[in-house]
Amino acid sequence: MIFETIVTTAAPDGRPHVAPMGIRYEGGFVILAPFRPSATLDNIVATRAAVVNFTTDVRVFAGCVTRFATDWPTVAASRVNSVRLADSLSHAELELEDMSDDATRPVLRMRCVHREEHAPFEGFNRAQAAVVEGAILVSRLAMLPADKVDREMAYLQIAIDKTAGDTERAAWAWLTAAVARHRAHAGREPGGKTPEPAGELDPHPHHGELQ
Structure with missing residues (x-):
């Protein structure tokens, strides 16, 4: 089962990166599998951290995919060396547990170390x-x-x-x-x-x- 989310990461110099990404859950871990080339992949390898953001603001999905809007406000994560969306319903902070490398699509197994709720989920639209x-x-x-x-x-x-x-x-x-x-x-x-x-x-x- 794949869930559509927004994954935020930070480059070693602190520059944030926001990307729509499908994730799945396996044995208590969050599984990410970005294709190369990917700023998300590069940032996770460098910092060993990422944040999964849960949002109903679908402008983030559309803006990132179309490149019409990519500069979404972020703030520092609470526990990991990354950033989260400033405006989301909730977020989960992840640390890299291990990576199965691949020339096309590495698989990253991420451990959730912190979660926060920011606003209620009001229903499906x-x-x-x-x-x-x-x-x-x-x-x-x-x-x-x-x-x-x-x-x-x-x-x-x-x-x-x-x-x-x-x-x-x-x-x-x-x-x-x-x-x-x-x-x-x-x-x-x-x-x-x-x-x-x-x-x-x-x-x-x-x-x-x-x-």
């Missing part, structure tokens, strides 16, 4: 789930047929229209703009070649940080 699914689609634009993206985005639009608030509408606007940007860019590529995703966006099914 269909538009929030739609934004997360839309972020997954956007992270796969380099590998999915355009008609499949259009069909799935059209279906997700129903949840946006019926249940979204301002936060979800803003996030959805970034995702639809990213689809348009990708297609405009692809049209300019020699021979119509589809450009590869940038940064930590992973061409493997679901974001190298999302799953």
